[in-house]
Amino acid sequence: MGMCSSAFPFLLRFYRRNRYICKRNHQLCMNLNRITFDPNVMGGKPCIRGMRVTVGTIVGLLATGRSNDEIIEAYPYLEMEDLRQALSYAAWRAEEVDIPVVFS
Known part of the structure; x- marks a missing residue:
């Protein structure tokens, strides 16, 4: 791979x-090495480093106007790189296009 x-x-x-x-x-x-997927954690939603903090939670906080510093203060086990990767992942997912693969 x-x-x-x-x-x-x-x-x-x-x-x-x-x-x-x-x-x-x-x-x-x-x-995006900080974005993890585990069916046993938050139902397999994309999470930050295997913790019970989803990408959606981070993006939602940013969307409501919370600053990076406020998020880090509320979740002291997160790092700035976690926030950057969560936002990058969310941006990628928003632009993703699924194209069906046809096998001959």
């Missing part, structure tokens, strides 16, 4: 195992 797949360079891909976002021609490859 490489960072980005060259088999389908036109697809926006996310590899949960390597936690990379890949876009056409390797133009965008971000490491």
